[in-house]
Amino acid sequence: MIRLQQEDFDIGAEIANLKRGRSDIGAIVAFTGTVRDRHGAVSEITLEHYPGMTEAELARVEAEAHAHWPLQLSLIVHRYGTLAPGDNIVLVVTASEHRDAAFDAAKFMMDYLKTSAPFWKRENGPGGARWVEAAPSDATAATRWKKRAAE
């Protein structure tokens, strides 16, 4: 399941909703990404996205994870709009019978999402506004999974 929203999310409530009525799950992994201030340089960020493609891309990320790991359930919630340091940005939850699939699939979904989901962060701070540049390490992280899939 994927969701795009401006509002905050409650991690506990999201997990409770996801696993409600299920007694066959053995492992749940949740990753939360939050807005990071860089030593007072960031007062808020604005997350722009590409309506339509964003949802399609998040769904592709999730489908790819289900194709590679025996996941029972998964959830991606991504926020957009104006956020403050400390605010939640993204939630990825994976559920499987055993922990390895849940851990690996959650990391894969985050790595893949970071390089493919069409979001752009603009930081606002005392020094003015700037578009955040993509980190080369994000591309490297995503490539690692492609290599592994090809092996």
Next chain:
Amino acid sequence: MRLLYFAWVKEKAGVAAEEIEPPEHVATVAELILWLKARGPEFANAFAKSEVIRAAIDQIHVRHDAKIKGAREVAFFPPVTGG
């Protein structure tokens, strides 16, 4: 076809979306970028570092050598920074 621009590409080009009909000889994303750059200084500036600009055709990531024939929507944007 509909062109969409996002983040600093949009800011530099000064437009978020537009309908265009490129000439027949403009066959690929790279050729479309060249054609757009020739439209004026805003576009020349927006696409100055064209190698870093990402493109999507009908909401799917494509390389610059992708053919644009039949595309309904072509989007240009910087490398993504979500998550």
